[in-house]
Amino acid sequence: MSxxxxxxxxFIMTVCAGAIQSGxxxxxxxxxxxxxxxxxxxxxxxxxxMLVGALTGVIVQVxxxxxxxxxxxxxxxxxxxxxxxxxxxxxLNSNQIVSGIAVSILGTGISSFFGRSYxxxxxxGIPKHGIPGLRSIPFIGExxxxxxxxxxxxxVMALAVWFLLYRTRVGxxxxxxxxxxxxxxxxxxxVRRLRIIAILLGGFLAGxxxxxxxxxxxxxxxxxxxxxxxxxxxxxxxxAGWRPLSALLAAYIFGGLTVLHPNLQALGTTASPFLVKxxxxxxxxxxxxxxxxxxxxxxxxxxxALMRQFLPGRS
Amino acid sequence: xxxxxxxxxxxRVSDLLRWASVALTPLxxxxxxxxxxxxxxxxAGREPVSTLWAxxxxxxxxxxxxxETLTRMTPLLLCALAAGIPAKAGLFNIGGEGQLYCGAIGxxxxxxxxxxxxxxxxxxxxVLAAMxxxxxxxxxxxxxxGALKVNxxxxxxxxxxxxxxxxxxxxxxxxxxxxxxxxxxSLSFPGWAVLPTLGNSNVHLGLLFGLVATCLVYFLIxxxxxxxxxxxxxxxxxxxxxxAIRVTSYLVILMALGGAMAGLAxxxxxxxxxxxxxxxxxxxxxxxxxxxxxxxxxxxxAMVFVSFVVGGFYSGAxxxxxxxxxxxxxxxxxxxxxxxxxxxxEYLRTRSEAGKxxxxx
Numbered sequence: 001m002s003x004x005x006x007x008x009x010x011f012i013m014t015v016c017a018g019a020i021q022s023g024x025x026x027x028x029x030x031x032x033x034x035x036x037x038x039x040x041x042x043x044x045x046x047x048x049x050m051l052v053g054a055l056t057g058v059i060v061q062v063x064x065x066x067x068x069x070x071x072x073x074x075x076x077x078x079x080x081x082x083x084x085x086x087x088x089x090x091x092l093n094s095n096q097i098v099s100g101i102a103v104s105i106l107g108t109g110i111s112s113f114f115g116r117s118y119x120x121x122x123x124x125g126i127p128k129h130g131i132p133g134l135r136s137i138p139f140i141g142e143x144x145x146x147x148x149x150x151x152x153x154x155x156v157m158a159l160a161v162w163f164l165l166y167r168t169r170v171g172x173x174x175x176x177x178x179x180x181x182x183x184x185x186x187x188x189x190x191v192r193r194l195r196i197i198a199i200l201l202g203g204f205l206a207g208x209x210x211x212x213x214x215x216x217x218x219x220x221x222x223x224x225x226x227x228x229x230x231x232x233x234x235x236x237x238x239x240a241g242w243r244p245l246s247a248l249l250a251a252y253i254f255g256g257l258t259v260l261h262p263n264l265q266a267l268g269t270t271a272s273p274f275l276v277k278x279x280x281x282x283x284x285x286x287x288x289x290x291x292x293x294x295x296x297x298x299x300x301x302x303x304x305a306l307m308r309q310f311l312p313g314r315s
Numbered sequence: 316x317x318x319x320x321x322x323x324x325x326x327r328v329s330d331l332l333r334w335a336s337v338a339l340t341p342l343x344x345x346x347x348x349x350x351x352x353x354x355x356x357x358x359a360g361r362e363p364v365s366t367l368w369a370x371x372x373x374x375x376x377x378x379x380x381x382x383e384t385l386t387r388m389t390p391l392l393l394c395a396l397a398a399g400i401p402a403k404a405g406l407f408n409i410g411g412e413g414q415l416y417c418g419a420i421g422x423x424x425x426x427x428x429x430x431x432x433x434x435x436x437x438x439x440x441x442v443l444a445a446m447x448x449x450x451x452x453x454x455x456x457x458x459x460x461g462a463l464k465v466n467x468x469x470x471x472x473x474x475x476x477x478x479x480x481x482x483x484x485x486x487x488x489x490x491x492x493x494x495x496x497x498x499x500x501s502l503s504f505p506g507w508a509v510l511p512t513l514g515n516s517n518v519h520l521g522l523l524f525g526l527v528a529t530c531l532v533y534f535l536i537x538x539x540x541x542x543x544x545x546x547x548x549x550x551x552x553x554x555x556x557x558x559a560i561r562v563t564s565y566l567v568i569l570m571a572l573g574g575a576m577a578g579l580a581x582x583x584x585x586x587x588x589x590x591x592x593x594x595x596x597x598x599x600x601x602x603x604x605x606x607x608x609x610x611x612x613x614x615x616x617a618m619v620f621v622s623f624v625v626g627g628f629y630s631g632a633x634x635x636x637x638x639x640x641x642x643x644x645x646x647x648x649x650x651x652x653x654x655x656x657x658x659x660x661e662y663l664r665t666r667s668e669a670g671k672x673x674x675x676x
Contacts, residue, residue, distance in 0.1 A: 044468070048651075084655060092662040097407055097468055098609055099658060105602055106651025112644030113359070223644075228476040235469050274484035281476050288473075292465045 007267060015256055015263050016143040020151055022217060023248075023255025025050070025226075027154045028209030029233035030240070030247040031161050032202030037237055038165060039198040040178040040305035044100025045085050046206050047230030048107020053078040053207030054214035055111040055118070058221040062123045071150075071211050078207020079200050081107050086199040090192050093309045108224060118221045125219035126150060126212075150212050154248065157205065161244035174198060178303030181310040191310055206230065232284055239287040241295075242303060250287075254280050344610065345624065347656035352649050366641065370631030380630060382516035386588070387633075388626030389518070390415065390580035390597065392525040394604020395611065395618040396532070397453070397577035401569045402613045403536055404548040408570060410456060410471030411577045412601025413478035414449040418578025419585040420482060421448030423501055423592040426508045427490060434507035441508060441582060442524075449578020450571040452478060457570030461563035467570070475601065483594045490592065501592035510586050521583030526619065528576060533615045545569065577601060598629075599647065606654050625650070 029046050036043050043049075057074035061067060081103060088099040130146040137145065165171040174194055176184040181191045213229070214221050232254060240246035257280035261273050295302050353363035373380050394411040401408040421444035425437065432440060456470040485501070492502040510519040536542035548555040548565055555562050584596045607625055611617035628649060635641040 044472070088655065088658050092658060094658040094662065097409075098654070101409060101602065101605060102651050102654035102658070104651075105599070105606070105647050106655065109644045109647025109649075109651055113355075113642050113648055116642055116644075228473070231469065231472045231476075235473060238466070238469070272484050272488055274480045274487060278477050278480040278484075281473050281480075285470060285473050285477075288469060289459060289463060289465050293463060296464055 011263055011267055013139060013142055014266075015259055017146070018259030018263070019252050019256030020143065020147060021255065022258050023252040024151050024154050025209040025213040025217065026229050026233050026236065026254055027248045027251035028157065028212060029206040029230060030236045030251050031154070031157050031244055032205030032209075033233050033237045034240070034242055034244050034247050035161060035165070035174065036198045036202035037306055038178045038242055038303055039174045039195045040181060040303055040308060040310070041089055041195055041199055042096050042100065042234065042307050043082065043085055043103075043199060043202055044097060044231070044234060045082065045103030045107060046100075046202075046233050047226055047228065048104040048109075048111070049078045049081050049203050049206045050107075050210035050213070050226045050230045050233075051111040051224065052081050052107045053210030054225060055115045055210075055221060056207070057211030057215045058115075058118050058121070058123065061215055062118060062121055065124070067126055067215065070215060071208060074211035075204045075207045078210065079204045081110075082199050082203020082206070085203070086196045089199070089309075090195045096307050096309075104230065112223045115221055115223065119223065120220060122220070126216035148216055150208075150216060158244050158248040165244065170194070175303070177310075178305055181305050181308075185310075195310075206233070209233075228281065232280070235284045235288050239284065239291050241291065254284060257283060344653055344657035344660045347659070348649060348652035348654075351652045351656070352645075355648060356645075361641075366635070366639070369635055369639070370628065372631075373634040374627035374631030380634070382513070382518050383630040383633070384623065384627040385522060386517040386519075386626075387629040388622045389522040389525060389583055390600040391604055391607055391626050391629070392529070392618060392622040393521065393576045393580035393583075394600045395607035395622050396525065396528060396604075396615070397449075397573040397580075397601070398605040399608035399611070399613055399615060399618055400532055400573040400576065401453075401457075401566075402608060404545050404565060404569050405552075406457075406460065406566060406570060407468045408453060408456070408471050408573050409468060409605050410453060410474050410574070410601070411580075411604045412597060412599065413471070413475035414452045414574040414577035415581040415584070415597050415601050416475075416478040416482050417452040417574075418445035418449040418581025419592055419596055420478075420485065420581075421445045421578060422582040422585055423485075423490065424448075426504055427502065437508050438510060441586065442579070445578040445582035446575035447578070449574040449576070449581065451574070453574020453577070454567055454571045457567040460570075461566040479594070482592065482596075486593050492591070499593060503591040504586055508586060509590065510583060512587060517587055519583055519587040521579055521587070524579050525576070528579075529615050529619055532572070536615075577604070580604075598643065603646075603650050606650055610653065610657055625653075 029050055033043060033046060053074040056077040057070045060070035060073040064070070084106070085099055085103045088094040089096050126148045128146055128148045134145040135141045165175060173184065173189045177189060177191045177194055185191045210226065213226065218225060233251070236250040236254060237247055240250045260279065261276040264271055264276060349367060353367065356363040356366055374384050375381060394415065397411040397414060398408050422441040425432070425441045425444045429440065452474060453471070455474060456467040459465040459470055460467040483499070486499040490501045492500050510521060512519045536545055544555065544560045545565060547558060547560060548562055552562055580600060581596070585592050589596055603625065607618060607621050611621045629646055632641060632643070632646050632649075636643055
């Protein structure tokens with residue numbers, strides 16, 4: 001075997017392993033957003049919500065050193081922030097895009113404001129225990145079974161969201177209000193309550209995703225460290241056709257593109273790092289265009305009531 | 316007084332009231348947001364009243380402060396137009412940030428690649444290049460929206476990140492100035508490539524561009540057939556389509572026009588404020604501009620007023636960042652709060668209007 005093939009083998013393996021790890025934060029956010037959009041609400045605030053989750057995780061981890069607590073706190077803080085979006089969109093019937101952008105800016109500001117004294121602070125991140133026994137399988141073991149617990153939690157979450165949406169009564173109701181809230185309402189489905197629950201759940205998962213980013217992936221807090229991943233998550237949900245399992249898969253592909261750059265350098269290529277960093281955004285954009293064309297043609301996938309406001313009292 | 320003139324008088328009054336309500340919405344939203352911000356400052360261990368008072372004084376209390384406010388207002392107004400012009404047809408352009416960066420790239424390209432241009436022609440060429448670059452960048456979501464029905468919100472948002480990386484690539488790579496001591500900067504602009512400024516201040520020609528563009532577009536939309544078509548598109552794309560209005564080309568043109576405005580903002584930042592192209596030339600003017608446009612309820616003339624107030628907050632907070640260590644992120648928090656307060660305000664207003672209508676019927 002020539003050195004080149006060995007190098008390529010390592011390249012593919014590290015990119016695959018890195019794809020799963022760096023796709024996990026977006027994956028969590030995209031799973032939450034899938035639930036949210038299925039009920040007809042788009043949440044562009046995810047960017048700020050992820051950041052608040054990321055910072056809260058770091059603060060609790062640094063001050064108390066308890067990872068479980070840090071993750072829970074991140075989820076709760078993110079849920080609180082997404083509660084603002086829920087209030088604006090569902091209770092006050094505001095424009096979903098405008099409210100989302102406002103929440104995004106607010107979350108970014110709050111995380112930068114309170115995160116100043118935590119920039120660059122070192123802490124023990126989430127360790128990669130992997131799964132004993134399976135971790136020594138060549139290639140697959142290294143790619144799949146040498147990850148930390150949260151990576152597997154994301155997989156479980158994807159299955160759970162799938163189960164929720166397709167196999168439970170609440171899930172059916174959620175999908176129904178995303179298609180036609182009025183008819184669902186007339187059938188006795190609590191449209192507003194379910195939308196609020198979906199937005200909060202989406203916020204919670206985005207917070208976990210943010211905390212994973214800071215606690216496990218970078219293991220350090222930096223201002224605006226999500227760099228657009230919240231927006232990407234919203235895009236990936238559309239690309240995945242509002243299906244949870246596809247959303248996680250799309251997140252892994254996005255993750256693979258983001259880890260391309262450091263690994264390409266190891267291969268000895270001299271591609272501009274910034275142009276390579278652009279790739280995930282461009283490819284998500286391209287996928288967005290292709291999938292929109294597909295939905296336009298077939299007229300399926302898109303929750304019909306997405307971004308539409310709903311007031312029970314009026315027609 | 317005849318009945319006719321009485322009606323006329325009443326119309327005038329209702330016009331005035333409408334104007335007052337347009338002006339009051341941002342004000343009451345800003346007041347509510349100030350209250351919320353005070354609570355937050357208190358939580359962060361700062362004395363809110365004196366902090367906010369200091370911001371107001373340094374933004375509006377002196378000639379120096381006022382010129383800084385006008386300087387900050389310029390990119391905000393231009394970015395508000397970038398969002399506000401497409402909004403006239405119901406489009407969301409949240410790509411002001413990326414279009415600003417593209418405008419900066421366009422302007423810098425003229426300085427780098429056309430050094431032989433007569434000095435008097437350099438600035439006109441830069442203006443043209445910045446507007447074209449911004450317009451082209453904004454036309455992408457416009458075309459995708461118009462022709463393929465791709466959601467322009469996500470496309471314009473994602474292109475922001477692409478544009479920022481493009482600038483980073485340029486200043487780290489091909490456009491990097493070897494005399495900048497290793498810093499990722501382009502060459503610094505020669506004097507004839509700097510927009511004319513007002514006296515010694517940083518208030519530059521961009522502000523005039525913004526004001527003129529505001530008036531031009533305002534009259535275009537209000538008094539021309541072209542503007543009428545846009546209003547038809549806003550109220551119903553279907554109606555517009557059946558009235559043989561070429562919806563797609565209108566959407567693309569409006570987006571491009573908006574992008575050109577953001578491009579001008581990029582020109583001002585790169586030419587006057589920084590004097591060279593580098594990364595991080597905008598602290599989120601594109602996003603704040605979007606908020607300003609909505610805060611002004613998409614009324615172009617109101618955007619001038621709102622961007623002045625918000626510009627004041629930027630300049631005041633900036634001054635306090637230097638003297639009192641107030642984090643720069645305070646502006647982001649404030650903008651988010653203003654906006655949420657605005658949405659609450661909007662809700663209360665529509666509710667009270669609906670109530671009035673019910674009472675009349």
